[in-house]
Amino acid sequence: MKPLRIAIIGYGKIARDQHVPAIQANARFALAATVSSKPEPHPGIPSFGTHREMLAAMHDLDAVAICTPPSVRYDIGRDCLLAGKHVLLEKPPAATLGEVEELARVAAARDATLFTTWHAQHAAAVADAARLLAGQKIAAMKIAWREDVRKWHPGQQWIWEPGGFGVFDPGINALSIASHIVPGALFVRDAELLYPENRQTPIAARLNLASPIASGAIEVAFDWRHQAGEMWRIDIRTADGLELRLSEGGAKLTLDGDPVDASGSGEYQSIYNHFVDLIDERRSHVDIEPLRLAAEAFLLGRRTIVEPFVDRVQDV
């Protein structure tokens, strides 16, 4: 079978670290082009400065993976869908819920596949956690997502601009796991967002979530000021007394303290396998739940101003 010719639009950290290797390891895809604001060639394939230049020059593309910051995804995704390309969106899929809904409408009208990926949902142990929680009620749940922004986003300025999500850029990964494994609706009850006085997006956040299937608190803490390694952990106690802990961003799971062998294949390999299935079946997969929860936090959040954030690389 002829491989699907795919281009990566937004050739930054995640494109290079994960998308290129996952595409190269999947026989159903052939990497055909890259697009970046400052074009940086990938060996053996053309690179373009804008997606419009690429669409005008390459008529034989089948699909694109959009790995830009979220604020520019809508225009790019719309142009690509209108050109008949299948579209994979990195997380978060766009800056607003309305943009994602409109992209889904365009994809349906063009009979093209739209896939809003949430890579953390594909972490090795997440499907096992969902299976163990199916049909359960939640007695208590704690999400702790703490990392060092200087380590994980060195020099990135877009994360601090409106539409850049701030600490919700990693935090939305936790929300994507929670909305995937909790067998019932989730919504935000209240939130506190901590903004450095010189930035437009929060550096930390505390949320309280609620669910019709939860009798106790669902507490969420995101923090980018954490310097002692990373903590990407979700603890859940069910009404039946089961204790689940997902750690390492969903890669590891324990049940009542005992390790559970993870059955998943790994995040980006699983994402591209699913993209192939969706294209073959001419289906879309559009999941807005994590973005809805983040939007609710921004709607309801009390704003607390904290000390300025100084980025070692850019500001000193």
Ligand code: NAP
């Ligand atoms: P990044 O390193 O800043 O890369 C973004 C790239 O997009 C840059 O090369 C940027 O070029 C390019 N770009 C910006 N606007 C563009 C446009 N209109 N057309 C074409 N290219 C454009 O950011 P990243 O860390 O890879 O993150 C990108 C997305 O992936 C984010 O939504 C993030 O949440 C997600 N993600 C990141 C990670 C991670 O570990 N970094 C993990 C999972 C998911 P310029 O720099 O020249 O503007």
